[in-house]
Amino acid sequence: MWLSIDPRSSVPIYQQIVDAVKERVAKGALASGARLPTIRELAVDLTINPNTIAKAYQELERAGVIEVIRGKGTFVCPPKPAVAAPPQMSALHELMTRLLVEAHHLGVTPEYVLATLQDMIDRWPAKKEEE
Amino acid sequence: MWLSIDPRSSVPIYQQIVDAVKERVAKGALASGARLPTIRELAVDLTINPNTIAKAYQELERAGVIEVIRGKGTFVCPPKPAVAAPPQMSALHELMTRLLVEAHHLGVTPEYVLATLQDMIDRWPAKKEEE
DNA sequence: CATTTGTACTATCACAACTAATACAAGTGA
DNA sequence: TCACTTGTATTAGTTGTGATAGTACAAATG
Numbered sequence: 001m002w003l004s005i006d007p008r009s010s011v012p013i014y015q016q017i018v019d020a021v022k023e024r025v026a027k028g029a030l031a032s033g034a035r036l037p038t039i040r041e042l043a044v045d046l047t048i049n050p051n052t053i054a055k056a057y058q059e060l061e062r063a064g065v066i067e068v069i070r071g072k073g074t075f076v077c078p079p080k081p082a083v084a085a086p087p088q089m090s091a092l093h094e095l096m097t098r099l100l101v102e103a104h105h106l107g108v109t110p111e112y113v114l115a116t117l118q119d120m121i122d123r124w125p126a127k128k129e130e131e
Numbered sequence: 132m133w134l135s136i137d138p139r140s141s142v143p144i145y146q147q148i149v150d151a152v153k154e155r156v157a158k159g160a161l162a163s164g165a166r167l168p169t170i171r172e173l174a175v176d177l178t179i180n181p182n183t184i185a186k187a188y189q190e191l192e193r194a195g196v197i198e199v200i201r202g203k204g205t206f207v208c209p210p211k212p213a214v215a216a217p218p219q220m221s222a223l224h225e226l227m228t229r230l231l232v233e234a235h236h237l238g239v240t241p242e243y244v245l246a247t248l249q250d251m252i253d254r255w256p257a258k259k260e261e262e
Numbered sequence: 263c264a265t266t267t268g269t270a271c272t273a274t275c276a277c278a279a280c281t282a283a284t285a286c287a288a289g290t291g292a
Numbered sequence: 293t294c295a296c297t298t299g300t301a302t303t304a305g306t307t308g309t310g311a312t313a314g315t316a317c318a319a320a321t322g
Contacts, residue, residue, distance in 0.1 A: 010309095012279055023228065026235035038298060049281050054299070065236060070299045071289030080238035088237050095233060096248050097154065099226045100255065104157035105196060106219050107211035110252040117227050117248065121241040124231065141278090143310055169267060180312050185268075201268045202320030 005046050013048055017056035018063075025065055025076055028126030036066065036074045136177050144179055148187035149194075156196055156207055159257030167197065167205045 002024070005016050024030040036042075039057065043050040057074055060066045068074045103113045133155070136147050155161040167173075170188065174181040188205055191197045199205045234244045 007280095014279080019229075019232075022236060023232050026232040040298080050299095051282085052280065054301095055279090057299085063236060068299065069289080070287070071297060073298070080236070082240050083238040086237050086239065089239070092230065092234055092237065092239065092244065092247070093251075095226065095230045096244075096251055098150075099223065099230060099248075100251065101150075101154050101157040102226060103223055105153060105194060105211070106217050106223065107214040108217065108220070108223065109213050110255065113223065113227075114245070114249060114252065116223070117230075118245060120224075120227055120231065121245065124241065138311095145310080171267080181268095182313085183311060185270095186310090188268085199268065200320080201318070202266060204267065 003042070003046065005048070007048070014052050014056040014059065017053065018059050021056075021060055022063070022065055026126065027124065030076050032076050032078045034076045036076070038073055134173070134177065136179070138179070145183050145187040145190065148173075148184065149190050152187075152191055153194070153196055157257065158255065161207050163207050163209045165207045167207070169204055 003017065003020055005013055007013060009016065011019075021030065021036070030036075036057075037045065039050050039053045042053045046053075057066065057068055061068050061074075064077060064080070066074050067077050099113060100110060103110065134148065134151055136144055138144060140147065142150075152161065152167070161167075167188075168176065170181050170184045173184045177184075188197065188199055192199050192205075195208060195211070197205050198208050230244060231241060234241065
């Protein structure tokens with residue numbers, strides 16, 4: 001299947017699902033319009049409660065990542081138009097601060113972080129260069 | 132004072148303390164050798180239970196950020212030597228992935244993330260240029 | 263040796279995550 | 293229209309974590 005969950009992780013199951021779907025969409029592994037498994041299917045597949053899947057899907061819908069249609073299923077939303085600095089930029093800012101703070105305590109220089117991030121972007125699966 | 136805690140946050144209090152201290156150390160606001168408040172002082176100051184502070188300090192000690200000495204107090208550890216790629220690099224890798232994934236769903240381009248991070252590094256309080 | 267500082271332990275409360283079971287609502291498709 | 297599929301809602305119960313409270317202990321200071 002396309003999802004692996006660790007029930008023993010301290011990260012809630014529904015959050016793991018949210019993160020996994022977000023990452024797959026961002027990397028292009030789940031294209032716009034793709035259909036996700038139904039709540040009941042996924043529940044059987046991962047042997048977890050349907051309510052937990054439902055919670056994850058609701059979270060993803062609030063984030064604007066998927067669209068949920070009763071009787072049909074759930075689908076990946078079209079990508080947002082690129083924006084320079086959205087109001088939620090502070091969330092990204094916070095992530096970046098945490099990144100630099102963690103790096104500092106691991107003895108990693110900011111320059112190395114920057115270079116590694118650049119490299120990661122270059123290798124990003126959904127790169128548009130070849131389109 | 133030097134710490135503000137939000138008891139209503141979903142982030143555990145002890146975690147807020149850990150994050151705040153780590154950030155201050157990384158930014159140079161808490162220099163190596165600086166003495167932190169005693170557990171009991173902080174507990175009174177923040178009107179929270181001493182056990183909670185103790186938990187935060189233990190976590191910080193495990194992370195190698197502070198050194199705890201009975202009868203004396205707790206002190207900021209000397210900085211780690213700069214390293215290219217430590218074994219814990221995967222933790223940073225994960226943070227960077229999350230950063231790029233979140234950016235994608237906010238409609239922010241990787242290039243903008245990179246530029247903002249560069250800017251953030253330039254403005255980092257503990258910059259060594261003027262030494 | 264009194265004091266200061268951190269450590270350890272046990273009990274208790276509150277809350278969030280998860281499970282479970284059931285009933286309901288809305289759209290599909292013949 | 294009607295059986296079916298799909299998501300939604302509700303209620304109840306279990307479990308684990310965070311936090312409080314109180315007490316006792318250990319180690320270094322001066």
